[in-house]
Amino acid sequence: MNARMFAARIALPVLAVIAFTGEGRAADFDWKKFQGKTVTFLANNNPVAQALLTYKDDFEKQTGMTLKVDGYQEQQMRQRLVTVMNAHSDEVDVFMTLPSREGEQFAAAGWYADLSAMAKNEVAKEYDPAGLSQALLKAATFGGKLTSMPMNIEGPIFYYRTDIFKKCGLEQPKTIKEVEAAAEKIKACDSSVTPFVSRGLKPAVAYTFSNMLHNIGGSYIAGGKSNLCSAKGKEALDIYSRLLRDFGPPGVVNYSFQQISALYRGGRAAMSFESSNELRTVMDGGARLKDTALIPFPAGEAGQVPTVIGWGMAVSSYSKQPDAAWYFVQWATSPAVQKKMALQGIAPPRPSVATDPEYRKWIDEEPVRKEWQAALDVLATKGSSEVGYPIVANPESREFIGQAVQDLILKQKSVDQACADADKALDALIAQK
Amino acid sequence: MSDSAATLTQDRQRLELSALSAPAVIFTVAMIAFPVIYTVWLSFQSFSSTGNQSFAGLANYSKLISDHEFWHGLWVTLALYVLSLALQLVFGVWLALVLFHAKRLPGIVRSLFISPFMMPPVVAGMMWLVILDPSLGAANFILQSLGLPPSDWLASPTWVIPTVALIDTWQWTPYVALIVLGGLQSLPPSVYEAAQIDGASPFKTFQRITLPLLLPTIVTAAILRSVDLLRFFDIIYITTQGGPGNASNTLNVYGFRVGFEFFNIGYASALMLTLTAIVFGAVLACNRLRGAVAW
Numbered sequence: 232m233n234a235r236m237f238a239a240r241i242a243l244p245v246l247a248v249i250a251f252t253g254e255g256r257a258a259d260f261d262w263k264k265f266q267g268k269t270v271t272f273l274a275n276n277n278p279v280a281q282a283l284l285t286y287k288d289d290f291e292k293q294t295g296m297t298l299k300v301d302g303y304q305e306q307q308m309r310q311r312l313v314t315v316m317n318a319h320s321d322e323v324d325v326f327m328t329l330p331s332r333e334g335e336q337f338a339a340a341g342w343y344a345d346l347s348a349m350a351k352n353e354v355a356k357e358y359d360p361a362g363l364s365q366a367l368l369k370a371a372t373f374g375g376k377l378t379s380m381p382m383n384i385e386g387p388i389f390y391y392r393t394d395i396f397k398k399c400g401l402e403q404p405k406t407i408k409e410v411e412a413a414a415e416k417i418k419a420c421d422s423s424v425t426p427f428v429s430r431g432l433k434p435a436v437a438y439t440f441s442n443m444l445h446n447i448g449g450s451y452i453a454g455g456k457s458n459l460c461s462a463k464g465k466e467a468l469d470i471y472s473r474l475l476r477d478f479g480p481p482g483v484v485n486y487s488f489q490q491i492s493a494l495y496r497g498g499r500a501a502m503s504f505e506s507s508n509e510l511r512t513v514m515d516g517g518a519r520l521k522d523t524a525l526i527p528f529p530a531g532e533a534g535q536v537p538t539v540i541g542w543g544m545a546v547s548s549y550s551k552q553p554d555a556a557w558y559f560v561q562w563a564t565s566p567a568v569q570k571k572m573a574l575q576g577i578a579p580p581r582p583s584v585a586t587d588p589e590y591r592k593w594i595d596e597e598p599v600r601k602e603w604q605a606a607l608d609v610l611a612t613k614g615s616s617e618v619g620y621p622i623v624a625n626p627e628s629r630e631f632i633g634q635a636v637q638d639l640i641l642k643q644k645s646v647d648q649a650c651a652d653a654d655k656a657l658d659a660l661i662a663q664k
Numbered sequence: 665m666s667d668s669a670a671t672l673t674q675d676r677q678r679l680e681l682s683a684l685s686a687p688a689v690i691f692t693v694a695m696i697a698f699p700v701i702y703t704v705w706l707s708f709q710s711f712s713s714t715g716n717q718s719f720a721g722l723a724n725y726s727k728l729i730s731d732h733e734f735w736h737g738l739w740v741t742l743a744l745y746v747l748s749l750a751l752q753l754v755f756g757v758w759l760a761l762v763l764f765h766a767k768r769l770p771g772i773v774r775s776l777f778i779s780p781f782m783m784p785p786v787v788a789g790m791m792w793l794v795i796l797d798p799s800l801g802a803a804n805f806i807l808q809s810l811g812l813p814p815s816d817w818l819a820s821p822t823w824v825i826p827t828v829a830l831i832d833t834w835q836w837t838p839y840v841a842l843i844v845l846g847g848l849q850s851l852p853p854s855v856y857e858a859a860q861i862d863g864a865s866p867f868k869t870f871q872r873i874t875l876p877l878l879l880p881t882i883v884t885a886a887i888l889r890s891v892d893l894l895r896f897f898d899i900i901y902i903t904t905q906g907g908p909g910n911a912s913n914t915l916n917v918y919g920f921r922v923g924f925e926f927f928n929i930g931y932a933s934a935l936m937l938t939l940t941a942i943v944f945g946a947v948l949a950c951n952r953l954r955g956a957v958a959w
């Protein structure tokens with residue numbers, strides 16, 4: 232049988248049957264199928280979950296199910312998850328996860344249920360799984376298993392004060408070198424503000440540093456070995472730490488998103504490199520609404536390779552009701568709910584929502600929102616999900632990146648020594664199975 | 665009643681008492697013994713990053729010896745312990761004396777003095793994090809208003825341990841003071857009357873009478889604070905997460921991160937059991953001291 236005959240006689244009919252079956256299942260889909268059941272959701276108490284849970288009653292009304300929310304701060308949520316999963320407990324049905332951080336690890340531990348079949352066969356007509364960001368779906372796929380559905384899209388972006396730039400005779404920085412030059416000029420021009428602020432807290436550094444490394448053209452691993460001591464790696468470490476040490480606020484080694492947003496919102500920083508999720512916090516009170524511009528982080532020698540990640544919703548492999556749990560995941564990541572969340576400032580992982588007229592109207596209300604969306608579009612198209620080392624022990628790898636950066640900010644080591652120490656520790660992590 | 669009948673009745677009473685108290689005993693033993701035995705068992709296991717588990721023998725304990733982070737964590741734990749305990753005992757005794765002698769102090773002022781230890785450590789940590797922020801906090805504002813140079817406080821590898829010790833001292837000194845105040849109130853007045861007749865100065869009275877008589881109470885306070893201080897966690901986790909670098913990475917914080925962030929439950933269990941042994945050792949030493957100073 233030649234290829235054309237195979238296509239005509241076997242492949243096309245099979246595909247047609249699959250498509251027809253899928254359509255049929257979508258038509259048969261009943262949101263009330265699991266009426267009366269209770270689904271437990273382990274949530275990270277961040278803006279994404281907060282926006283989603285505003286509509287908890289809608290879910291319960293639509294499905295007849297009860298949603299039990301177990302909400303914690305991020306670290307405490309992981310602590311609870313580790314305890315529950317190590318005990319193989321069915322206490323949690325659905326949990327929030329960051330595939331870029333723990334995806335490899337949780338997938339290898341077998342904690343994620345495979346959502347591939349459910350996302351194909353058990354979907355409402357309006358769900359449109361293909362409409363979700365393919366990059367984020369790919370980032371959530373490990374060993375051919377789809378482990379979570381994206382809730383949002385986010386990444387670090389560059390916030391800067393247009394009024395201070397104007398006062399100091401500065402233009403929008405196009406490159407990393409121009410960021411440093413602008414910081415230098417602002418330091419001389421307006422001593423009342425911190426020229427530049429970004430993450431200095433050890434476990435948080437990798438989120439922003441990765442963007443810098445990739446823009447410069449560096450990589451975390453080369454030839455199976457840690458690559459921080461490569462020329463590009465050292466350059467990234469040097470520039471990132473120098474920006475924070477020479478132009479950042481005192482105590483920046485304890486700075487994560489809370490301190491950064493507070494500093495910038497309070498008008499005490501001229502440039503901030505922080506998460507797109509912080510838009511709502513930064514604009515809270517309206518003081519920064521008219522004097523802030525947003526762009527993806529300026530280019531390095533490799534151009535712009537922004538970091539893009541997204542929180543995902545996963546079903547526990549120990550859940551005794553994965554089908555009911557999937558209904559919650561599906562509702563939470565549906566176009567309708569993601570549109571509602573988008574109107575609260577949660578960037579949607581669906582291009583269709585990003586072009587929705589109602590959402591566009593909200594975006595068009597303020598220039599800063601337009602810039603925010605434009606920056607997110609760049610993240611979605613050019614972004615890399617590599618935050619820290621692409622290994623199972625990714626969370627631990629972030630420690631060593633953060634340590635190297637802190638050693639340089641605090642002037643405790645030279646660049647060569649800091650990267651060599653980090654590479655040594657990271658090589659041991661890479662070698663771990 | 666014959667002897668054998670009396671013995672039978674006694675045996676029966678004993679049996680009944682045992683049966684009645686058995687549920688409580690079983691529950692208590694299970695609640696204490698099970699977690700400890702389970703942790704001991706975990707400490708002999710090896711967990712890969714993916715959660716795969718295998719018997720590791722003494723590997724986790726031998727890793728402790730060569731682990732630089734363990735020794736550093738031990739040093740940080742002991743430094744914080746000694747500094748905090750010394751400050752809390754000195755200021756606790758002083759505060760107790762103030763409260764004891766200032767009989768006319770209004771109740772609201774007394775309550776204010778002792779209020780910090782009623783605050784949850786997480787809230788205290790958050791509050792001090794804001795106060796000590798080098799850019800936005802009130803602490804540097806006050807220093808600069810007084811013409812003094814600002815400090816990096818929690819962000820300085822040099823100052824982070826004294827700063828954390830000060831936060832803990834602020835919170836727990838009133839607790840020590842309350843214990844010492846109880847001790848002061850139970851001291852026999854006749855000794856003070858005799859000292860007064862002999863013409864002893866207030867300082868001599870404190871040095872020769874109050875302090876020696878208070879020593880058992882002070883050691884009790886030291887034991888109670890030792891248990892907490894050696895397990896120092898919450899304020900550090902809220903304020904520095906063990907940083908900057910590893911400058912405030914106590915054994916407890918290190919163990920938590922190894923277990924719950926890097927998922928190496930076996931090694932974390934070995935770390936925690938070692939810390940438990942240190943706490944037991946400190947309590948035993950303090951108990952001996954209490955025996956030596958008892959009157």
